[in-house]
Amino acid sequence: MQDYEIVSLYWERAESAIMQTNIKYGRMLFTVSETVLNSRQDSEECVNDTYLAAWNKMPTDRPTYLGAYLTKIVRGIAIDRYRYAHSDKRGGADNVTAELDECVPSELSVEAQLEAGALRDAMNSFLAGLDGEKRVMFVKRYFYMQSVSEIAACMRLGESKVKTTLHRLRLALAEKLESEGLK
């Protein structure tokens, strides 16, 4: 079923919307959630929470890319759950958070307690300036939280190439944030 058809089901408040969503995106959403949480049970709950959130958001939302839309929801829920649980398990979020340390200013001021909106805009602007391959690599790593080896395999690149590119992207992002007074 096409994305717009599933979205229409949500708008029509048809319960089959959840079933169709699960058929098309259930596996992907579970994978994203499990990457963050490293827990099958928690991930399944996150996916169910995602369906509920989608049900509540549509209407009024009418996403063009339903998969991306749902992925953002499940990722947010999974990260919130991860933070709440503060599990000792090493999830994907730990590694990504550690890497992003390069983008954090050494001395934070009170003003640096930024609104997420400003950072989001800067991030979108940063991504818009990248070529497709680098942007995909960045999103796979820091949005989907895929491992370097997974990215290398998917993009048919060497792991060292991926690591090097990501390192340069983080430096470029830090520079971008600093230039916009966000760092």
Next chain:
Amino acid sequence: MTDREKYKELLIDAVGEIDDSYVHEASVYKTRRLSVGARTFIATASSFAAVIFLSVIIGISFLNSYLNATLYDVLEKQSGTTVTQVGKAELSEPCLIWQLDGEEEYHIKSVSFAQYASVVKTLNAEQVNSTENEITKEPGIRVWLCSPDGTVITPYLKVAEGNVSYGAIFSYNAEVMPSFETVDAIRRLLKG
């Protein structure tokens, strides 16, 4: 939670709010790049293909100089004593005689008995027994290989009675096309 940790959380959250199109792009990304294994295979296959290609080119060039050459190619630029007629008494050793179409004179080059024999042995039974006449002769040139005892061998003529007299050699038409082996033997004879 320290400010640094808080900032990193904000970054993580900001990544989570990027435009849907970027998320979609990454999820459907299909690289056009071949896998490492495929690239290795192609590189290896390309190397082999290049080697084979070069070998074929070199081989063809080499073979062309031999197999595709005709007696005309071999003898056209070959120098030799030029005469307008040949008498039996004038030959004390084997010689190769040839005449290009349109020329009145004949070119003569002395050869050793061994060289003479090397050409004769290339004229196999099939060749000398051919009944096809003008159709198969090599155009542009006529060739005879003569020995002092009166034998005349030519790629165009049977080794037969009537073909063994100097006095008659110029009146015979071609009977067979010289084989590659014959051409090659004459080439080596001239170089030797």
